[in-house]
Amino acid sequence: MIDLRPYVRPGDGVWWSQAGAEATPLVDALLDQVADIGPVRAFSGLTFNRRLREVPPELTLVSYGAMGELRRNRTVQVVPAHYSVLPRLFAERVLPGDVGLVQVSPPGPDGVCSLGIGVDYAGDAVRHSRILIGEINHRMPVTTGTPGIPVERFAATIETDRPVQEAPDRAPDAVDVAVAARVAELVEDGDTVQMGVGALPTAIMDGLAGHRDLGFHSGMLTDGVLRLVEKGVLTGRRKEIDEGVLVTGTAIGSAELYTRLGELPVEFRPASYTHDPGVLARLRRLVAINSAIEVDLSGQVGSEAVGGRYLGGIGGQADFSGAAARTGARSVIALRSTAGEASTIVPTLRGPVSTGRADVDAVVTEHGTAWLRGCPHEDYGARLVAVAAPEHRDALSRALEES
Template identity: 90%
Template structure:
């Protein structure tokens, strides 16, 4: 195990890459040694590491949301921030950034290591870190689009030969398919799509198989993208910028996806590019397709909290939804009409507003499509009730009448 004590000081801020790019051996070493190091602040995004459910008292864990195993992490501190703001928070030393733990591909002939499938916020954080410690994983694919890290930049490294973690997820079901069919009707040939990760986004991607010349610009790239490229759907020929290219910050998917990234016309760019408002404003046919935990009867979206627990985060939803409404084609919120038997269309959100009602054009469930663009408050509730689960509509209509 690598001794981190020469490199991490008490009260340092430590960050590490997320999802499949998480430098798990280095994170585990930190968890084992932090009691000897002293108090440390840490930041990470989506994590598959179960050890983060219970962290030592000396480690204060921060994230932009509760994703993956962080949903069960005790004492997690969530920073409510748009994903586009993360680079600035690292630059201003607000987020922990003294030491970076990164998983990289082996160095090329030039001695430079690619950040592989995890460019996103990592590429921005690297620039502001005093110390970098690298896990050089011989199975991490090298990617293009962002400068890598020279080997001499690392204060210490460990070499591994482990599979890049795949994204755990359930397969889409009939409800997901019904929603996907409705969303597909909202996407036109030549549009540029943005989408997240999960069973519903997977179904939506598969539902776009009949379209032509779609573009892709998103924070995350999944197996659904690979399938659409194979079908000749994602050509990017009509994109206003990055013509012919798939633009993303991270890949989250299967071993096959990681192995075949080299076959795709994909560039991995940092969050300071993928989520930048100025960049997104140039995508005039951007269709932002995002999920939610709840939508209230005015069209406000909650994607962070349910039942008093953090289950998600703002992430890039507001960045892309806002851009799609202002300068793109349309902003779509797609969600199942129920979760655990409860309605996801609610009179009042149970948590904070993640995306403002003005940044939502359409809400889609398996029961219908509610058009909200240009819709006054007096009509919004009725349109949203119409796409709610039938067994919950009477209660929602009562809430509308009583103003509760």
């Protein structure tokens, strides 16, 4: 195990890459040694690392949301911020940024390591870190689109030869497929799509198999993208920028996806590009497809917390939804009508507003599509009740009458 004490000082801020790009051996070393180092503030994004469910008292954990295993961590400090703002927060040293722990590919003939499947905020944060410590994983694929890191930039490295972490996920079910079919009706040939990860986004991607010449610009790339490229659907021929190129910040999926990235016309860009409002404004046919925890009868979207407990984050939803609604094609919120037995269409949100109603063109459930763009506010409630689960509609209608 690497000794981090020569590089991490008491009071330092440490960050690491997220999802499959997380430098897990280095993060685990920090968890093991932080009691000897002293108080440390750390930034983690989406994590599959179960050790981060509970961290030592010397470690203050910060994130942009309760993503992955952080949902089980009751002490994580969530910074409510649009994903597009993360680069600025690292530059201003608001987020922990003294020491970066990154997983990279082995250096090429030029001595440069690739950030592989995890460029996103790491591609911006590395520029502001005093020290970088690298896990050189011989199975991390080399990706293009963003300059790599010269090996001499690392203060210390370890070498591993471990499989890149796959994303745990459930397979889509009949409800997901029903929602996906309705979302597909809102996507036109030639549009550029953005969406997240999970069973529902997977179903939506598969539901687009009958479309033509779609583009892709999103913070995350999944196995569904691979399947649509194979079917000739994602060509990017009609994109206003990055024609013919899949643009993303990170890949989250299976070992097959990671192995076959070299076959795809994909460029991995930092968050300062993928989520930049100026860049997104140039995608005039952008369709943002995002999910939510709840949508209330006024059209407000909650994707962060319920009853004071964080279950997600703002992430890139507001960035993409806002761009799609204002300068793109359309902004879609897709969700199952129930979570367990509870309705996801609610009278009022039980948490903060993540995306304002003006940035939502349509809300889609398995029961229908509530088209809201250009709709008088007085009609929002009735349209949203109509796509709620039938067993909850009477209660929602009564709440609407009493409001």
